[in-house]
């Protein structure tokens with residue numbers, strides 16, 4: 063397995079140092095599975111500005127919220143009888159209903175909590191466990207009806223900086239035969255790897271990261287955590303790998319509990335470092351033949367310039383499809399690791 067780094071040095075006359083010659087390092091990296099590239103550059107201070115959550119909360123409630131408990135049963139759609147005669151799926155505080163703006167034929171929203179605003183460190187394990195379990199209940203119902211689900215995709219935009227149009231914690235879930243470019247690339251590469259090596263990339267990755275101890279974080283129950291060698295976020299990503307789980311329907315309650323335990327560690331890290339926002343995606347196969355172990359990424363989001371509301375996605379990401387990250391993944395792992403050591 064290759065972790066390929068291509069270091070670069072820029073020489074310039076630096077106005078901040080009276081035009082003395084200065085060398086600035088950056089790095090290109092190739093993903094060990096897909097060979098997709100990313101850059102580590104524009105190193106930030108690691109200090110992220112405070113966001114006024116009260117102001118966001120006020121603004122978000124100006125026109126009411128369809129996901130709040132008093133509205134959710136009145137304004138959100140219901141599933142047709144053949145998906146569930148109850149109209150919506152529920153577990154604890156979580157509710158699943160059809161997405162009014164669907165991504166595919168079977169497309170739904172999971173509302174995670176009853177509370178409208180939940181700061182990152184105030185989620186309970188039960189809230190996320192119920193939200194993920196009830197999402198899988200929905201995929202089971204789709205399979206019952208269609209005999210298959212294809213790829214059961216779960217994604218979340220937490221807070222506006224991650225693309226959420228509503229503050230109320232929720233996820234997008236959909237069943238599709240088209241996994242999208244990123245997951246398709248991972249599956250094709252995983253299949254190639256399996257054909258060449260006779261075993262799964264994901265197993266080798268965990269072994270390699272454990273022996274390197276540069277980006278490996280910990281196991282929470284059955285779930286293994288690493289900081290990816292090539293992050294997609296400008297701050298950093300954290301990856302959970304579910305050993306020997308191939309489809310979203312393979313995930314057991316214990317797997318979900320292990321995942322949520324790690325997620326809560328990450329959320330506490332976010333609170334302590336003023337990171338308010340993240341995307342979450344699960345990457346499942348549609349069968350064992352995809353040779354991919356289910357994994358999930360938490361990708362930190364924020365603004366390049368909060369004063370100007372500049373998002374963290376600019377031309378290099380949007381039009382050249384090149385991720386760049388301002389923190390070395392190995393440094394991110396050092397920062398995260400203590401959180402995974404605590405309970």
Ligand SMILES: [Zn+2]
Pocket residue numbers: 127128129130131177178179230
């Ligand atoms: Zn709400």
